[in-house]
Amino acid sequence: MDVAALSILRELGERGSVTAVARATHRSPSAISQQLKTLQRQLGAELVRRVGRGVELTDAGRALAASSVRIDTAIAEAETTWRAFQGGLSGRVEVALFASAAELLVPGLLDRMAAYPDVELHLVDLDVGQEEFAPRTADHDLVVGHRSDEVTSAQSAGLVVVPLLREPLDVALPLDHRLAALPTVTVADVIGEPWVGVPEGYPLDRVLRTMSLQSDVRAEVVHRTVHLPLIENLVATGHGVALLPRTSSSQRAPGRFLLKPLSDMRAGRRIEALLRPERAARGVVRLALDALVAEAGAPR
Incomplete structure:
Protein backbone atom coordinates (compact mmCIF):
# COMPACT_ATOMS: atom_id res chain seq x y z
CA MET A 1 0.00 0.00 0.00
CA PHE A 85 21.60 8.66 16.57
CA GLN A 86 23.04 11.28 14.24
CA GLY A 87 23.80 13.52 17.18
CA GLY A 88 20.81 15.61 18.15
CA LEU A 89 17.32 16.84 17.45
CA SER A 90 16.52 19.76 15.21
CA GLY A 91 13.51 21.11 13.39
CA ARG A 92 10.48 23.34 13.63
CA VAL A 93 7.64 23.06 16.15
CA GLU A 94 4.41 25.00 15.76
CA VAL A 95 2.52 25.68 18.99
CA ALA A 96 -0.95 27.24 18.91
CA LEU A 97 -2.23 28.89 22.11
CA PHE A 98 -5.14 31.05 23.20
CA ALA A 99 -4.25 34.47 24.58
CA SER A 100 -4.49 34.03 28.35
CA ALA A 101 -2.60 30.70 28.22
CA ALA A 102 0.11 32.36 26.15
CA GLU A 103 0.37 35.11 28.75
CA LEU A 104 0.93 32.51 31.47
CA LEU A 105 3.17 30.07 29.62
CA VAL A 106 4.99 31.61 26.66
CA PRO A 107 7.71 33.69 28.42
CA GLY A 108 8.88 30.69 30.44
CA LEU A 109 8.47 28.35 27.46
CA LEU A 110 10.81 30.53 25.40
CA ASP A 111 13.33 30.59 28.25
CA ARG A 112 13.28 26.79 28.51
CA MET A 113 13.49 26.21 24.75
CA ALA A 114 16.52 28.51 24.51
CA ALA A 115 18.51 25.47 25.64
CA TYR A 116 17.77 23.88 22.24
CA PRO A 117 19.07 26.33 19.62
CA ASP A 118 18.49 23.85 16.78
CA VAL A 119 14.75 23.75 17.49
CA GLU A 120 12.73 26.55 15.91
CA LEU A 121 9.64 27.37 17.98
CA HIS A 122 6.82 29.03 16.04
CA LEU A 123 3.90 30.42 18.07
CA VAL A 124 0.37 30.89 16.67
CA ASP A 125 -2.57 32.73 18.25
CA LEU A 126 -5.64 30.50 18.45
CA ASP A 127 -8.71 31.61 20.40
CA VAL A 128 -11.75 29.46 19.59
CA GLY A 129 -14.63 27.75 21.35
CA GLN A 130 -13.60 24.80 23.50
CA GLU A 131 -14.93 22.25 21.01
CA GLU A 132 -12.73 23.70 18.26
CA PHE A 133 -9.29 23.10 19.78
CA ALA A 134 -9.17 19.36 19.05
CA PRO A 135 -9.81 19.69 15.27
CA ARG A 136 -7.01 22.29 15.03
CA THR A 137 -4.44 19.60 15.91
CA ALA A 138 -4.64 18.67 12.22
CA ASP A 139 -2.97 21.99 11.40
CA HIS A 140 -0.51 22.54 14.28
CA ASP A 141 2.05 20.34 16.02
CA LEU A 142 0.79 21.21 19.47
CA VAL A 143 -2.43 22.98 20.48
CA VAL A 144 -2.95 24.47 23.94
CA GLY A 145 -6.68 24.52 24.65
CA HIS A 146 -8.96 24.87 27.63
CA ARG A 147 -12.27 23.42 28.77
CA SER A 148 -14.59 23.86 31.71
CA ASP A 149 -14.41 21.26 34.49
CA GLU A 150 -17.47 19.27 33.47
CA VAL A 151 -16.45 18.73 29.82
CA THR A 152 -14.73 15.46 28.83
CA SER A 153 -11.20 15.72 27.46
CA ALA A 154 -10.41 15.19 23.78
CA GLN A 155 -8.77 11.79 24.38
CA SER A 156 -11.94 10.22 23.03
CA ALA A 157 -11.07 11.80 19.68
CA GLY A 158 -7.88 9.72 19.48
CA LEU A 159 -5.60 12.58 20.51
CA VAL A 160 -2.81 12.71 23.04
CA VAL A 161 -4.02 14.99 25.85
CA VAL A 162 -1.55 16.27 28.45
CA PRO A 163 -2.93 18.23 31.43
CA LEU A 164 -1.05 21.47 32.08
CA LEU A 165 -2.92 23.21 34.89
CA ARG A 166 -6.31 23.92 36.38
CA GLU A 167 -7.26 27.56 36.98
CA PRO A 168 -10.03 28.37 39.47
CA LEU A 169 -12.58 30.88 38.20
CA ASP A 170 -13.54 33.79 40.46
CA VAL A 171 -16.24 36.43 40.19
CA ALA A 172 -14.75 39.82 39.35
CA LEU A 173 -16.49 42.82 40.97
CA PRO A 174 -15.93 46.60 40.83
CA LEU A 175 -14.13 47.95 43.91
CA ASP A 176 -17.27 49.73 45.16
CA HIS A 177 -19.64 46.81 44.62
CA ARG A 178 -22.23 46.03 47.32
CA LEU A 179 -20.55 42.64 47.90
CA ALA A 180 -17.03 44.06 48.13
CA ALA A 181 -16.63 43.34 51.85
CA LEU A 182 -17.47 39.62 51.57
CA PRO A 183 -14.57 37.13 51.40
CA THR A 184 -16.57 34.86 49.08
CA VAL A 185 -19.85 35.07 47.16
CA THR A 186 -22.54 32.56 46.25
CA VAL A 187 -24.17 31.95 42.89
CA ALA A 188 -27.40 33.48 44.26
CA ASP A 189 -25.48 36.62 45.31
CA VAL A 190 -24.29 37.44 41.80
CA ILE A 191 -26.37 35.65 39.15
CA GLY A 192 -28.80 38.58 38.81
CA GLU A 193 -26.01 41.08 38.04
CA PRO A 194 -25.25 42.33 34.51
CA TRP A 195 -22.44 40.13 33.20
CA VAL A 196 -19.48 40.81 30.96
CA GLY A 197 -18.77 37.50 29.28
CA VAL A 198 -16.95 35.61 26.57
CA PRO A 199 -18.55 34.23 23.38
CA GLU A 200 -20.97 31.34 23.70
CA GLY A 201 -19.26 27.96 23.73
CA TYR A 202 -16.11 29.20 25.47
CA PRO A 203 -15.24 27.58 28.83
CA LEU A 204 -16.05 30.65 30.94
CA ASP A 205 -19.45 30.91 29.27
CA ARG A 206 -20.14 27.23 29.95
CA VAL A 207 -19.51 27.84 33.66
CA LEU A 208 -21.83 30.86 33.64
CA ARG A 209 -24.54 28.70 32.05
CA THR A 210 -24.04 26.13 34.81
CA MET A 211 -24.52 28.90 37.37
CA SER A 212 -27.77 29.84 35.64
CA LEU A 213 -29.00 26.25 35.76
CA GLN A 214 -28.04 25.89 39.42
CA SER A 215 -29.91 29.04 40.43
CA ASP A 216 -32.73 28.77 37.87
CA VAL A 217 -32.00 32.40 36.91
CA ARG A 218 -30.84 33.27 33.41
CA ALA A 219 -27.63 35.32 33.47
CA GLU A 220 -27.91 38.59 31.53
CA VAL A 221 -24.74 39.05 29.46
CA VAL A 222 -24.47 42.71 28.42
CA HIS A 223 -21.08 42.51 26.64
CA ARG A 224 -19.10 39.64 25.13
CA THR A 225 -15.43 39.58 24.10
CA VAL A 226 -12.52 37.12 23.95
CA HIS A 227 -10.13 39.76 25.31
CA LEU A 228 -9.69 39.23 29.06
CA PRO A 229 -8.01 42.62 29.71
CA LEU A 230 -11.05 44.32 28.14
CA ILE A 231 -13.37 42.30 30.41
CA GLU A 232 -11.27 43.40 33.38
CA ASN A 233 -11.50 47.06 32.28
CA LEU A 234 -15.27 46.84 31.90
CA VAL A 235 -15.62 45.36 35.38
CA ALA A 236 -13.24 47.95 36.86
CA THR A 237 -15.30 50.79 35.37
CA GLY A 238 -18.59 49.43 36.68
CA HIS A 239 -20.11 47.97 33.50
CA GLY A 240 -20.84 44.57 35.02
CA VAL A 241 -19.37 41.58 36.81
CA ALA A 242 -17.51 38.70 35.21
CA LEU A 243 -16.01 35.25 35.64
CA LEU A 244 -12.24 35.49 35.37
CA PRO A 245 -9.41 32.94 35.73
CA ARG A 246 -7.71 33.57 39.06
CA THR A 247 -4.09 33.05 38.01
CA SER A 248 -4.37 35.08 34.81
CA SER A 249 -6.20 38.07 36.31
CA SER A 250 -4.90 38.32 39.88
CA GLN A 251 -1.81 40.30 38.92
CA ARG A 252 -3.94 43.02 37.31
CA ALA A 253 -6.65 43.09 39.98
CA PRO A 254 -5.13 45.11 42.87
CA GLY A 255 -6.54 48.63 43.00
CA ARG A 256 -8.75 48.00 39.95
CA PHE A 257 -11.25 45.22 40.67
CA LEU A 258 -11.92 42.43 43.17
CA LEU A 259 -11.79 38.66 42.67
CA LYS A 260 -14.21 36.68 44.85
CA PRO A 261 -14.27 32.85 44.97
CA LEU A 262 -17.63 31.12 44.68
CA SER A 263 -18.37 29.38 47.99
CA ASP A 264 -21.11 27.06 46.70
CA MET A 265 -19.71 25.95 43.34
CA ARG A 266 -16.39 24.51 42.18
CA ALA A 267 -15.72 26.66 39.12
CA GLY A 268 -12.61 26.26 37.02
CA ARG A 269 -11.09 25.69 33.63
CA ARG A 270 -8.53 23.06 32.63
CA ILE A 271 -5.68 24.00 30.32
CA GLU A 272 -4.34 21.10 28.25
CA ALA A 273 -1.92 20.34 25.45
CA LEU A 274 -3.55 18.49 22.55
CA LEU A 275 -1.68 16.76 19.76
CA ARG A 276 -1.96 13.94 17.27
CA PRO A 277 -0.14 10.69 18.24
CA GLU A 278 2.31 10.89 15.33
CA ARG A 279 3.25 14.46 16.25
CA ALA A 280 3.72 13.46 19.88
CA ALA A 281 6.22 10.85 18.64
CA ARG A 282 8.46 13.54 17.10
CA GLY A 283 11.43 14.32 19.29
CA VAL A 284 11.34 18.09 18.79
CA VAL A 285 7.62 18.18 19.62
CA ARG A 286 8.25 16.20 22.80
CA LEU A 287 10.92 18.73 23.80
CA ALA A 288 8.40 21.57 23.45
CA LEU A 289 5.73 19.57 25.26
CA ASP A 290 8.06 18.77 28.16
CA ALA A 291 8.98 22.46 28.41
CA LEU A 292 5.29 23.41 28.48
CA VAL A 293 4.54 20.89 31.23
CA ALA A 294 7.49 22.15 33.29
CA GLU A 295 6.43 25.78 32.86
CA ALA A 296 2.82 25.01 33.76
CA GLY A 297 4.03 23.45 37.00
CA ALA A 298 6.31 26.36 37.92
CA PRO A 299 5.32 28.40 41.01
CA ARG A 300 3.35 31.60 40.39
Whole structure:
Protein backbone atom coordinates (compact mmCIF):
# COMPACT_ATOMS: atom_id res chain seq x y z
CA MET A 1 0.00 0.00 0.00
CA ASP A 2 1.02 3.60 -0.58
CA VAL A 3 1.63 5.04 2.89
CA ALA A 4 1.10 8.59 1.62
CA ALA A 5 -2.29 7.59 0.22
CA LEU A 6 -3.28 6.15 3.60
CA SER A 7 -2.40 9.46 5.25
CA ILE A 8 -4.55 11.28 2.70
CA LEU A 9 -7.40 8.92 3.52
CA ARG A 10 -7.14 9.87 7.17
CA GLU A 11 -7.03 13.59 6.36
CA LEU A 12 -10.08 13.20 4.18
CA GLY A 13 -11.99 11.53 7.00
CA GLU A 14 -11.18 14.41 9.35
CA ARG A 15 -11.53 17.34 6.93
CA GLY A 16 -14.48 16.16 4.87
CA SER A 17 -13.48 17.36 1.41
CA VAL A 18 -10.79 16.81 -1.20
CA THR A 19 -10.32 20.58 -1.48
CA ALA A 20 -9.62 20.92 2.26
CA VAL A 21 -7.10 18.05 2.15
CA ALA A 22 -5.39 19.56 -0.89
CA ARG A 23 -5.10 22.91 0.85
CA ALA A 24 -3.68 21.35 4.02
CA THR A 25 -1.16 19.14 2.20
CA HIS A 26 -0.17 21.76 -0.40
CA ARG A 27 -1.24 19.63 -3.35
CA SER A 28 -3.82 20.00 -6.07
CA PRO A 29 -7.31 18.50 -5.64
CA SER A 30 -6.78 16.43 -8.79
CA ALA A 31 -3.59 14.90 -7.34
CA ILE A 32 -5.43 13.97 -4.15
CA SER A 33 -8.31 12.43 -6.09
CA GLN A 34 -5.91 10.45 -8.27
CA GLN A 35 -4.10 8.96 -5.26
CA LEU A 36 -7.40 7.91 -3.70
CA LYS A 37 -8.60 6.33 -6.96
CA THR A 38 -5.34 4.43 -7.30
CA LEU A 39 -5.59 3.11 -3.74
CA GLN A 40 -9.19 1.99 -4.26
CA ARG A 41 -8.25 0.26 -7.51
CA GLN A 42 -5.32 -1.54 -5.83
CA LEU A 43 -7.51 -2.78 -2.99
CA GLY A 44 -10.63 -3.44 -5.04
CA ALA A 45 -12.81 -1.73 -2.45
CA GLU A 46 -14.74 1.51 -2.11
CA LEU A 47 -13.01 3.68 0.51
CA VAL A 48 -14.73 7.03 -0.06
CA ARG A 49 -18.28 7.95 -1.00
CA ARG A 50 -19.85 11.27 -1.86
CA VAL A 51 -22.34 12.77 0.59
CA GLY A 52 -23.99 16.01 -0.53
CA ARG A 53 -21.21 18.42 -1.48
CA GLY A 54 -18.61 16.58 0.59
CA VAL A 55 -17.32 13.06 1.02
CA GLU A 56 -17.10 10.53 3.84
CA LEU A 57 -15.15 7.36 4.41
CA THR A 58 -16.77 3.95 4.11
CA ASP A 59 -16.25 1.37 6.86
CA ALA A 60 -13.25 0.06 4.93
CA GLY A 61 -11.92 3.59 4.57
CA ARG A 62 -12.24 4.29 8.29
CA ALA A 63 -10.39 1.06 9.14
CA LEU A 64 -7.49 2.00 6.87
CA ALA A 65 -7.47 5.58 8.16
CA ALA A 66 -7.09 4.27 11.72
CA SER A 67 -4.16 2.14 10.56
CA SER A 68 -2.63 5.25 9.03
CA VAL A 69 -2.36 6.83 12.50
CA ARG A 70 -0.26 3.92 13.76
CA ILE A 71 1.88 3.90 10.63
CA ASP A 72 2.55 7.65 10.77
CA THR A 73 3.41 7.34 14.47
CA ALA A 74 5.86 4.52 13.81
CA ILE A 75 7.53 6.54 11.04
CA ALA A 76 7.82 9.57 13.35
CA GLU A 77 9.40 7.40 16.06
CA ALA A 78 11.91 5.98 13.56
CA GLU A 79 12.82 9.46 12.30
CA THR A 80 13.32 10.66 15.89
CA THR A 81 15.54 7.67 16.69
CA TRP A 82 17.64 8.30 13.60
CA ARG A 83 18.05 12.03 14.31
CA ALA A 84 19.12 11.25 17.88
CA PHE A 85 21.60 8.66 16.57
CA GLN A 86 23.04 11.28 14.24
CA GLY A 87 23.80 13.52 17.18
CA GLY A 88 20.81 15.61 18.15
CA LEU A 89 17.32 16.84 17.45
CA SER A 90 16.52 19.76 15.21
CA GLY A 91 13.51 21.11 13.39
CA ARG A 92 10.48 23.34 13.63
CA VAL A 93 7.64 23.06 16.15
CA GLU A 94 4.41 25.00 15.76
CA VAL A 95 2.52 25.68 18.99
CA ALA A 96 -0.95 27.24 18.91
CA LEU A 97 -2.23 28.89 22.11
CA PHE A 98 -5.14 31.05 23.20
CA ALA A 99 -4.25 34.47 24.58
CA SER A 100 -4.49 34.03 28.35
CA ALA A 101 -2.60 30.70 28.22
CA ALA A 102 0.11 32.36 26.15
CA GLU A 103 0.37 35.11 28.75
CA LEU A 104 0.93 32.51 31.47
CA LEU A 105 3.17 30.07 29.62
CA VAL A 106 4.99 31.61 26.66
CA PRO A 107 7.71 33.69 28.42
CA GLY A 108 8.88 30.69 30.44
CA LEU A 109 8.47 28.35 27.46
CA LEU A 110 10.81 30.53 25.40
CA ASP A 111 13.33 30.59 28.25
CA ARG A 112 13.28 26.79 28.51
CA MET A 113 13.49 26.21 24.75
CA ALA A 114 16.52 28.51 24.51
CA ALA A 115 18.51 25.47 25.64
CA TYR A 116 17.77 23.88 22.24
CA PRO A 117 19.07 26.33 19.62
CA ASP A 118 18.49 23.85 16.78
CA VAL A 119 14.75 23.75 17.49
CA GLU A 120 12.73 26.55 15.91
CA LEU A 121 9.64 27.37 17.98
CA HIS A 122 6.82 29.03 16.04
CA LEU A 123 3.90 30.42 18.07
CA VAL A 124 0.37 30.89 16.67
CA ASP A 125 -2.57 32.73 18.25
CA LEU A 126 -5.64 30.50 18.45
CA ASP A 127 -8.71 31.61 20.40
CA VAL A 128 -11.75 29.46 19.59
CA GLY A 129 -14.63 27.75 21.35
CA GLN A 130 -13.60 24.80 23.50
CA GLU A 131 -14.93 22.25 21.01
CA GLU A 132 -12.73 23.70 18.26
CA PHE A 133 -9.29 23.10 19.78
CA ALA A 134 -9.17 19.36 19.05
CA PRO A 135 -9.81 19.69 15.27
CA ARG A 136 -7.01 22.29 15.03
CA THR A 137 -4.44 19.60 15.91
CA ALA A 138 -4.64 18.67 12.22
CA ASP A 139 -2.97 21.99 11.40
CA HIS A 140 -0.51 22.54 14.28
CA ASP A 141 2.05 20.34 16.02
CA LEU A 142 0.79 21.21 19.47
CA VAL A 143 -2.43 22.98 20.48
CA VAL A 144 -2.95 24.47 23.94
CA GLY A 145 -6.68 24.52 24.65
CA HIS A 146 -8.96 24.87 27.63
CA ARG A 147 -12.27 23.42 28.77
CA SER A 148 -14.59 23.86 31.71
CA ASP A 149 -14.41 21.26 34.49
CA GLU A 150 -17.47 19.27 33.47
CA VAL A 151 -16.45 18.73 29.82
CA THR A 152 -14.73 15.46 28.83
CA SER A 153 -11.20 15.72 27.46
CA ALA A 154 -10.41 15.19 23.78
CA GLN A 155 -8.77 11.79 24.38
CA SER A 156 -11.94 10.22 23.03
CA ALA A 157 -11.07 11.80 19.68
CA GLY A 158 -7.88 9.72 19.48
CA LEU A 159 -5.60 12.58 20.51
CA VAL A 160 -2.81 12.71 23.04
CA VAL A 161 -4.02 14.99 25.85
CA VAL A 162 -1.55 16.27 28.45
CA PRO A 163 -2.93 18.23 31.43
CA LEU A 164 -1.05 21.47 32.08
CA LEU A 165 -2.92 23.21 34.89
CA ARG A 166 -6.31 23.92 36.38
CA GLU A 167 -7.26 27.56 36.98
CA PRO A 168 -10.03 28.37 39.47
CA LEU A 169 -12.58 30.88 38.20
CA ASP A 170 -13.54 33.79 40.46
CA VAL A 171 -16.24 36.43 40.19
CA ALA A 172 -14.75 39.82 39.35
CA LEU A 173 -16.49 42.82 40.97
CA PRO A 174 -15.93 46.60 40.83
CA LEU A 175 -14.13 47.95 43.91
CA ASP A 176 -17.27 49.73 45.16
CA HIS A 177 -19.64 46.81 44.62
CA ARG A 178 -22.23 46.03 47.32
CA LEU A 179 -20.55 42.64 47.90
CA ALA A 180 -17.03 44.06 48.13
CA ALA A 181 -16.63 43.34 51.85
CA LEU A 182 -17.47 39.62 51.57
CA PRO A 183 -14.57 37.13 51.40
CA THR A 184 -16.57 34.86 49.08
CA VAL A 185 -19.85 35.07 47.16
CA THR A 186 -22.54 32.56 46.25
CA VAL A 187 -24.17 31.95 42.89
CA ALA A 188 -27.40 33.48 44.26
CA ASP A 189 -25.48 36.62 45.31
CA VAL A 190 -24.29 37.44 41.80
CA ILE A 191 -26.37 35.65 39.15
CA GLY A 192 -28.80 38.58 38.81
CA GLU A 193 -26.01 41.08 38.04
CA PRO A 194 -25.25 42.33 34.51
CA TRP A 195 -22.44 40.13 33.20
CA VAL A 196 -19.48 40.81 30.96
CA GLY A 197 -18.77 37.50 29.28
CA VAL A 198 -16.95 35.61 26.57
CA PRO A 199 -18.55 34.23 23.38
CA GLU A 200 -20.97 31.34 23.70
CA GLY A 201 -19.26 27.96 23.73
CA TYR A 202 -16.11 29.20 25.47
CA PRO A 203 -15.24 27.58 28.83
CA LEU A 204 -16.05 30.65 30.94
CA ASP A 205 -19.45 30.91 29.27
CA ARG A 206 -20.14 27.23 29.95
CA VAL A 207 -19.51 27.84 33.66
CA LEU A 208 -21.83 30.86 33.64
CA ARG A 209 -24.54 28.70 32.05
CA THR A 210 -24.04 26.13 34.81
CA MET A 211 -24.52 28.90 37.37
CA SER A 212 -27.77 29.84 35.64
CA LEU A 213 -29.00 26.25 35.76
CA GLN A 214 -28.04 25.89 39.42
CA SER A 215 -29.91 29.04 40.43
CA ASP A 216 -32.73 28.77 37.87
CA VAL A 217 -32.00 32.40 36.91
CA ARG A 218 -30.84 33.27 33.41
CA ALA A 219 -27.63 35.32 33.47
CA GLU A 220 -27.91 38.59 31.53
CA VAL A 221 -24.74 39.05 29.46
CA VAL A 222 -24.47 42.71 28.42
CA HIS A 223 -21.08 42.51 26.64
CA ARG A 224 -19.10 39.64 25.13
CA THR A 225 -15.43 39.58 24.10
CA VAL A 226 -12.52 37.12 23.95
CA HIS A 227 -10.13 39.76 25.31
CA LEU A 228 -9.69 39.23 29.06
CA PRO A 229 -8.01 42.62 29.71
CA LEU A 230 -11.05 44.32 28.14
CA ILE A 231 -13.37 42.30 30.41
CA GLU A 232 -11.27 43.40 33.38
CA ASN A 233 -11.50 47.06 32.28
CA LEU A 234 -15.27 46.84 31.90
CA VAL A 235 -15.62 45.36 35.38
CA ALA A 236 -13.24 47.95 36.86
CA THR A 237 -15.30 50.79 35.37
CA GLY A 238 -18.59 49.43 36.68
CA HIS A 239 -20.11 47.97 33.50
CA GLY A 240 -20.84 44.57 35.02
CA VAL A 241 -19.37 41.58 36.81
CA ALA A 242 -17.51 38.70 35.21
CA LEU A 243 -16.01 35.25 35.64
CA LEU A 244 -12.24 35.49 35.37
CA PRO A 245 -9.41 32.94 35.73
CA ARG A 246 -7.71 33.57 39.06
CA THR A 247 -4.09 33.05 38.01
CA SER A 248 -4.37 35.08 34.81
CA SER A 249 -6.20 38.07 36.31
CA SER A 250 -4.90 38.32 39.88
CA GLN A 251 -1.81 40.30 38.92
CA ARG A 252 -3.94 43.02 37.31
CA ALA A 253 -6.65 43.09 39.98
CA PRO A 254 -5.13 45.11 42.87
CA GLY A 255 -6.54 48.63 43.00
CA ARG A 256 -8.75 48.00 39.95
CA PHE A 257 -11.25 45.22 40.67
CA LEU A 258 -11.92 42.43 43.17
CA LEU A 259 -11.79 38.66 42.67
CA LYS A 260 -14.21 36.68 44.85
CA PRO A 261 -14.27 32.85 44.97
CA LEU A 262 -17.63 31.12 44.68
CA SER A 263 -18.37 29.38 47.99
CA ASP A 264 -21.11 27.06 46.70
CA MET A 265 -19.71 25.95 43.34
CA ARG A 266 -16.39 24.51 42.18
CA ALA A 267 -15.72 26.66 39.12
CA GLY A 268 -12.61 26.26 37.02
CA ARG A 269 -11.09 25.69 33.63
CA ARG A 270 -8.53 23.06 32.63
CA ILE A 271 -5.68 24.00 30.32
CA GLU A 272 -4.34 21.10 28.25
CA ALA A 273 -1.92 20.34 25.45
CA LEU A 274 -3.55 18.49 22.55
CA LEU A 275 -1.68 16.76 19.76
CA ARG A 276 -1.96 13.94 17.27
CA PRO A 277 -0.14 10.69 18.24
CA GLU A 278 2.31 10.89 15.33
CA ARG A 279 3.25 14.46 16.25
CA ALA A 280 3.72 13.46 19.88
CA ALA A 281 6.22 10.85 18.64
CA ARG A 282 8.46 13.54 17.10
CA GLY A 283 11.43 14.32 19.29
CA VAL A 284 11.34 18.09 18.79
CA VAL A 285 7.62 18.18 19.62
CA ARG A 286 8.25 16.20 22.80
CA LEU A 287 10.92 18.73 23.80
CA ALA A 288 8.40 21.57 23.45
CA LEU A 289 5.73 19.57 25.26
CA ASP A 290 8.06 18.77 28.16
CA ALA A 291 8.98 22.46 28.41
CA LEU A 292 5.29 23.41 28.48
CA VAL A 293 4.54 20.89 31.23
CA ALA A 294 7.49 22.15 33.29
CA GLU A 295 6.43 25.78 32.86
CA ALA A 296 2.82 25.01 33.76
CA GLY A 297 4.03 23.45 37.00
CA ALA A 298 6.31 26.36 37.92
CA PRO A 299 5.32 28.40 41.01
CA ARG A 300 3.35 31.60 40.39
